[in-house]
Amino acid sequence: MTERIAITGIGMVTAAGHGVEACWETLQKGHSCVSRVSYWNPDGMACHIAGEVPGPPKVPNRVGRYDVAGRPLSFAVYAALEALDQAAIGAEVAPLRRAVVASGGFDDQMLPMMARGADRVVPEGENSFEALEADALARAMSAPETLVEMARYSQVEIAQALAEHFEARQAITVSTACAGGSTAIGDAIGMIRRGEADVVLCLGVDSLITYEMMGGFCNLTALSTRNDEPERASRPFDKDRDGFVMGEGAAAIVLERESVAVGRGARILAEMAGFGYSADAYRLTAPHPEGTGMALAMQRAIDDAGMRPDEIDYVNAHGTSTAANDSAETTALKLVFAEHAGRLAVSGTKSMIGHLIHGAGAVGAAVAVKTLLEQQVHPTANYETPDPACDLDVVGGEPRSMAVGGVIVNAFGFGGQNASLVFRKYQQPEHGAEQISH
Amino acid sequence: MSDSSPRVVITGVGVASPLGVGRQAFAEGLTSGRNAIQDLDGRLSLVGPGAGALVDVSRRDYRNYFDTRLLRLSTMTRQTTLGCIACGTLLEDAGCPPNGEVYPDRGAYLGSFIVPPDFAKQARFAALMSHRPENQERGYVIDDSRLEEALKVASAFDFLRALPNMPSAHLSIQAGYQGPACTYLGSDSSGLQSVGMAVGAIRSGLAVAMIAGGAFCPFQEVHLAWQQVRGLWAQRAAESSPIRPYGLGRSGTLPGEGGALFLLEEREHALSRGATILAEVTGFSQRFAAPGSDDEVAVRADALSMAIDQERPDWLAPSGLGHPDLDELEARAYEDALGSELSSAGLVNAVPQLGFSGPAAGPMQLAAALLVARGEARIAGLDVEADPDCASLAAAGGRDGRTGAGSVVLASSFSMDGVHAAVALRVEA
Numbered sequence: 001m002t003e004r005i006a007i008t009g010i011g012m013v014t015a016a017g018h019g020v021e022a023c024w025e026t027l028q029k030g031h032s033c034v035s036r037v038s039y040w041n042p043d044g045m046a047c048h049i050a051g052e053v054p055g056p057p058k059v060p061n062r063v064g065r066y067d068v069a070g071r072p073l074s075f076a077v078y079a080a081l082e083a084l085d086q087a088a089i090g091a092e093v094a095p096l097r098r099a100v101v102a103s104g105g106f107d108d109q110m111l112p113m114m115a116r117g118a119d120r121v122v123p124e125g126e127n128s129f130e131a132l133e134a135d136a137l138a139r140a141m142s143a144p145e146t147l148v149e150m151a152r153y154s155q156v157e158i159a160q161a162l163a164e165h166f167e168a169r170q171a172i173t174v175s176t177a178c179a180g181g182s183t184a185i186g187d188a189i190g191m192i193r194r195g196e197a198d199v200v201l202c203l204g205v206d207s208l209i210t211y212e213m214m215g216g217f218c219n220l221t222a223l224s225t226r227n228d229e230p231e232r233a234s235r236p237f238d239k240d241r242d243g244f245v246m247g248e249g250a251a252a253i254v255l256e257r258e259s260v261a262v263g264r265g266a267r268i269l270a271e272m273a274g275f276g277y278s279a280d281a282y283r284l285t286a287p288h289p290e291g292t293g294m295a296l297a298m299q300r301a302i303d304d305a306g307m308r309p310d311e312i313d314y315v316n317a318h319g320t321s322t323a324a325n326d327s328a329e330t331t332a333l334k335l336v337f338a339e340h341a342g343r344l345a346v347s348g349t350k351s352m353i354g355h356l357i358h359g360a361g362a363v364g365a366a367v368a369v370k371t372l373l374e375q376q377v378h379p380t381a382n383y384e385t386p387d388p389a390c391d392l393d394v395v396g397g398e399p400r401s402m403a404v405g406g407v408i409v410n411a412f413g414f415g416g417q418n419a420s421l422v423f424r425k426y427q428q429p430e431h432g433a434e435q436i437s438h
Numbered sequence: 439m440s441d442s443s444p445r446v447v448i449t450g451v452g453v454a455s456p457l458g459v460g461r462q463a464f465a466e467g468l469t470s471g472r473n474a475i476q477d478l479d480g481r482l483s484l485v486g487p488g489a490g491a492l493v494d495v496s497r498r499d500y501r502n503y504f505d506t507r508l509l510r511l512s513t514m515t516r517q518t519t520l521g522c523i524a525c526g527t528l529l530e531d532a533g534c535p536p537n538g539e540v541y542p543d544r545g546a547y548l549g550s551f552i553v554p555p556d557f558a559k560q561a562r563f564a565a566l567m568s569h570r571p572e573n574q575e576r577g578y579v580i581d582d583s584r585l586e587e588a589l590k591v592a593s594a595f596d597f598l599r600a601l602p603n604m605p606s607a608h609l610s611i612q613a614g615y616q617g618p619a620c621t622y623l624g625s626d627s628s629g630l631q632s633v634g635m636a637v638g639a640i641r642s643g644l645a646v647a648m649i650a651g652g653a654f655c656p657f658q659e660v661h662l663a664w665q666q667v668r669g670l671w672a673q674r675a676a677e678s679s680p681i682r683p684y685g686l687g688r689s690g691t692l693p694g695e696g697g698a699l700f701l702l703e704e705r706e707h708a709l710s711r712g713a714t715i716l717a718e719v720t721g722f723s724q725r726f727a728a729p730g731s732d733d734e735v736a737v738r739a740d741a742l743s744m745a746i747d748q749e750r751p752d753w754l755a756p757s758g759l760g761h762p763d764l765d766e767l768e769a770r771a772y773e774d775a776l777g778s779e780l781s782s783a784g785l786v787n788a789v790p791q792l793g794f795s796g797p798a799a800g801p802m803q804l805a806a807a808l809l810v811a812r813g814e815a816r817i818a819g820l821d822v823e824a825d826p827d828c829a830s831l832a833a834a835g836g837r838d839g840r841t842g843a844g845s846v847v848l849a850s851s852f853s854m855d856g857v858h859a860a861v862a863l864r865v866e867a
Contacts, residue, residue, distance in 0.1 A: 216597025415607025
């Protein structure tokens with residue numbers, strides 16, 4: 001029998017607020033936090049709206065050797081420190097038994113650095129795009145201070161920065177795009193089970209409310225263009241959905257071998273019961289219409305948790321609010337849960353905070369833990385007109401108090417990379433239970 | 439893991455390297471002693487060291503390695519392309535070429551790196567960034583009327599290409615593998631990390647077979663210039679042996695592109711399909727130590743000790759970049775981990791011939807060492823005067839180890855950012 005894995009800390013910063021409690025409170029109200037983009041003028045593109053984090057979170061100026069600057073690292077540090085504060089890991093867990101697994105996308109600082117470099121070599125009056133072409137930029141890029149800044153802010157070193165802070169001896173960065181946060185957690189589960197670590201800080205982060213990234217998603221026609229009603233734009237499973245809304249932020253979760261958590265007297269928030277990965281092996285830009293890859297990930301996660309489908313009560317859906325995702329996810333849920341699919345409570349966190357891309361699965365994980373603790377499911381904002389292609393019990397309007405013993409969190413990435421996570425309400429081990437090993 | 443965990447074997451090697459594409463061409467290239475480093479021209483000569491090693495495969499030959507109707511070149515960066523070329527040779531080598539079927543119990547992990555895929559496009563994006571209020575306050579002067587024009591320049595495919603998970607997503611589609619798939623990033627050790635994580639995936643029962651390795655193209659201005667500032671590149675590019683691992687007068691390495699992949703399988707699965715088993719993966723470890731910290735050497739040594747786990751290595755495949763500081767740290771770590779056994783092990787270092795391919799370099803070294811240990815290739819050592827501080831890993835003219843069944847290979851990737859990984863193999867008949 002595999003030893004259980006405990007969750008002893010969660011952290012979160014999203015458009016719904018700074019910190020888990022602030023986010024949870026906002027999510028319970030069912031109010032969308034989506035608004036017109038304020039970071040730059042969005043008028044030049046089809047989508048003008050996003051779920052921006054309200055003001056910079058309070059973080060230390062430095063973590064390890066790293067200046068905490070730029071939105072991605074600030075969000076990552078905020079969520080990680082909140083989770084670590086709650087977990088209160090002390091000297092009883094040696095650095096060799098600690099790890100950090102992070103998933104993050106692009107750095108919003110890298111391109112401004114380049115712009116700064118470009119500015120040095122493009123004289124006023126000659127500011128055409130052609131003038132910014134390779135030779136000029138190459139000269140700008142060779143300015144050492146620009147490059148050093150780029151290196152310092154590189155998002156790919158988020159795992160290293162947090163590992164330095166957490167004194168962890170393993171640092172891993174993984175990407176499955178929109179499933180990245182969940183993949184980080186799944187990898188951490190595997191590491192604990194294989195005996196490679198006892199405590200793992202898992203993190204998903206992104207801050208893609210940038211002109212170039214939103215422009216790219218606009219060109220994919222993936223973003224909602226409901227610009228006149230930002231708060232009504234993200235509407236998972238609703239018949240009138242027209243695309244997703246970009247969000248930003250981070251979520252972190254501390255996973256811990258149960259015996260270690262119990263041994264040091266930690267408060268265990270929930271059990272991290274299982275995970276499942278799959279690839280659609282189909283197309284880069286669209287999920288398999290029959291949801292086969294999604295279903296595979298969910299079934300694997302449930303099997304990995306050693307649970308029956310009817311032990312799952314709540315689905316924190318990927319629910320992006322795109323036509324293709326929500327219908328495919330519905331099909332996949334029916335494939336896996338059969339008649340129990342109709343009894344599942346389903347909600348979409350993205351309806352209120354937008355899509356955090358690499359951070360989405362980690363946010364789902366934090367929400368799952370709070371759901372198990374509070375025995376309450378947050379509503380899906382803007383669920384007004386049920387879509388026959390998404391005939392699920394979508395929780396709309398008000399939060400629903402209910403008995404929740406098992407939760408599945410779905411995250412499905414561009415390129416067809418899928419990850420599902422299963423969480424279970426924590427039960428104290430029975431006295432005299434059989435010896436367990438990993 | 440418990441002793442009941444499946445044993446994991448290697449049943450195929452796929453390579454897209456500057457010395458050749460495919461296992462046999464790679465082995466022949468290594469043995470020939472040919473040095474693939476060449477002067478670069480055009481834009482690539484403007485930043486960085488001005489020299490490097492390129493994979494010689496033309497666009498019209500891509501169809502020999504992957505289905506260009508299934509995988510659209512418009513969604514592929516150079517590193518994704520190199521990964522798919524290596525994957526094509528891998529699946530042939532392993533005796534399981536794509537056949538239109540899907541395999542739910544097989545997956546793909548790849549180590550790579552985020553680099554803006556097209557500098558000119560990024561420059562346009564960069565211009566757009568200056569519209570942020572804080573940048574305008576700094577006096578940027580980009581013309582507002584160009585915004586929509588610039589957005590049109592960037593197609594949806596440009597955006598897709600740049601997503602960091604794309605290299606592994608392409609491999610899943612190419613092979614029809616529906617098991618675990620992801621891209622490991624963040625350091626030059628992510629290629630060997632992906633091998634180790636894939637071994638873990640098989641041992642955990644997530645898959646019966648995994649494609650794993652690394653693919654990377656450093657020939658992008660941003661990356662070349664960035665590494666220049668970090669002091670990675672050699673200052674002696676005009677010399678015949680500009681990369682001088684563990685030698686006196688070494689000044690850095692030179693960029694090389696490529697991809698190196700392995701097919702990892704449960705032993706029983708490989709046997710049941712009649713596959714040729716090349717080696718068994720006997721150990722893996724990964725460690726992190728903040729650069730400049732007091733325990734940099736100890737942590738590297740610990741990674742090696744964990745991977746080799748009391749076995750006696752016959753071949754060592756270290757990073758061997760020719761970097762003044764990194765080489766010395768590496769040599770000290772090997773001495774601490776292996777002690778007297780160090781001098782009796784053979785050395786494999788293909789970096790002087792291939793250049794340094796970042797996240798692909800670890801898997802490339804591992805592939806070279808596997809072929810050498812199997813007697814399929816030989817690598818002559820460089821004739822450079824050893825640095826006394828690195829003497830344990832320096833061997834003028836090369837140093838051979840035991841080849842054939844039972845010989846043990848230890849490969850490592852030690853990166854500048856503090857992430858280190860090591861893999862150990864035992865060669866099969």
